[in-house]
Amino acid sequence: MSTRLWYNVNKCIIALTSVGVDVARQVSAKEISLFRAGGVIDLIATPHTVTELVTTIELARSHHLPLFTLGGGSNLLVKDGGYHGVAISLKHFNGILLDDNHVFVGASEKLPHIAYFSAKNQLSGLEALSGIPATIGGATIKNAGCYGVEISDIIEAVTLLDLNSLTIKRISRAEIDYSYRSSGDTFKNSIVLYVRLRLSPSNGDLIKSITDYRAKRLASQPTEPSLGSVFLKTPEGVSAGYYVDKARLKGTRIGGAQISDKHANFIINTGCATATDYLKLTALMHDVVYKKYKISLQKEIDIIGEDYSD
Ligand SMILES: Cc1cc2nc3c(=O)[nH]c(=O)nc-3n(C[C@H](O)[C@H](O)[C@H](O)COP(=O)(O)OP(=O)(O)OC[C@H]3O[C@@H](n4cnc5c(N)ncnc54)[C@H](O)[C@@H]3O)c2cc1C
Known part of the structure; x- marks a missing residue:
């Protein structure tokens, strides 16, 4: 420094x-x-x-x-x-308020917790997303999703701090430029503070549904530290893992970072990985897949900071 x-x-x-x-x-x-x-x-x-x-x-x-x-x-x-x-x-921007068929949630609340809270109140909508280890703030920015459900399906409104004017604004779902794992430039200059989700009343066993989704996730994803999917699906909707697997890269290791044997689009930390190991492995995955299939995979993860120099 x-x-x-x-x-x-x-x-x-x-x-x-x-x-x-x-x-x-x-x-x-x-x-x-x-x-x-x-x-x-x-x-x-x-x-x-x-x-x-x-x-x-x-x-x-x-x-x-x-x-x-x-x-x-x-x-x-x-x-x-x-x-x-x-x-x-935003640790202190927390809490979940129940309002009829809606929940009003602080940015730092985690999806699994919101899903359980909603299920206990017989409100459905978050079960499929209950295994994503994201805050509602991060999920709103990235349009987190899985098993055919995206957080944008149930967002009704977002309260944010505009970083230009430093004022609080409330925007509706219709004003957010959502697409696959993206909210476009909607939140480029803002901090998400609270999110209002619209859920559906249900008589079903929502806790069981959550348990089933989580078991499904455990069966297909590694439990070691990771950042979830490294690359986005291709514009044609093919999972990046399909190409990484086809290129026989599962298990490939650089330093302490390894392409999971369980899920080809996950890089796990075997215990001693550095961020540099992670980045070198993503470059290798990208380059091998490009060379073999002429597909240029795009990163899903966010990267901050500077390269290490002595
Ligand atoms: C094991 C594992 C499984 C995963 N499975 C899935 C999955 O099934 N589907 C999926 O979509 N993702 C998945 N992910 C990825 C990840 O959970 C999502 O991308 C999630 O949306 C990131 O949320 P976060 O709160 O962790 O945000 P972070 O990773 O901390 O940040 C992500 C970005 O959001 C911004 N951000 C976060 N909070 C706010 C805020 N309040 N206001 C403004 N900007 C903010 C950050 O600045 C950053 O740019 C998985 C990750 C892991 C580790």
Whole structure:
């Protein structure tokens, strides 16, 4: 870290602490990213309120530090050189409110928890998504989905902080540019704070349905640390894993990162992986598949930070 950056980070930490924002410095990505590897994040700020969140953004900007919003880290790789800026945790934007056939959910609530809560209240819609280890904030941004269901199917409205005006806005589902695993540019300059989901009343055994979906997931996906699917489906809708498997790459290992034997589109951390191992393996998967089938796979995961240099 340069002296100037070190100085700015420290000044920002002092200013944030003085206004009551929780601050953690030099946090390893092992604690944040579900790949359990990667570099160090200089500063994680955890505001309690919208006012503190706005102050956090203003202070980061006035100290010339870049900003990033953290979700559950289930799709996030932090490069080994670390992230030199302020990562915002929305841990305190939590809670689930039941409102007739709707739930109003804080950004940091996890899909499995929301699914169980809804099922216990006989509200259906989230069972298929109950095994995705995402926050509702991250799922809303990425349009998380599986087994033919996407979170956009049940989103009714999103409350966000506009990073340009630093004001709160509420947008409806119709205003969001959703497509496969994408919300387009809708949230490019915003932080998702709360999401309202529209569910359907049901007399069925929704807990059993959740259990069945989770068993199905366990049977087809590895349990070691990973970031879920590495690559998106092709524009024709073919899974990237089909091509990786066909290219006989399952089990291929670079350093501590390995293409799962169970699911060809998952890279697992065998215990000692670095983010660099992960990236080298994705490059290999991409290049081999391109060479053999002329298919250019596109990454599904998000990457932040800098390359490691001595
Ligand atoms: C074992 C495993 C299985 C998975 N299975 C699936 C699956 O079946 N289907 C699927 O779609 N995905 C799956 N994933 C991937 C992942 O769960 C999704 O991409 C998810 O949407 C990421 O959510 P997150 O909260 O973890 O976000 P993160 O990974 O922390 O962040 C992802 C992106 O969202 C942004 N972001 C997060 N929260 C906010 C917010 N509140 N406001 C603004 N931006 C925000 C971040 O800045 C980042 O750009 C899987 C991952 C794992 C590890």
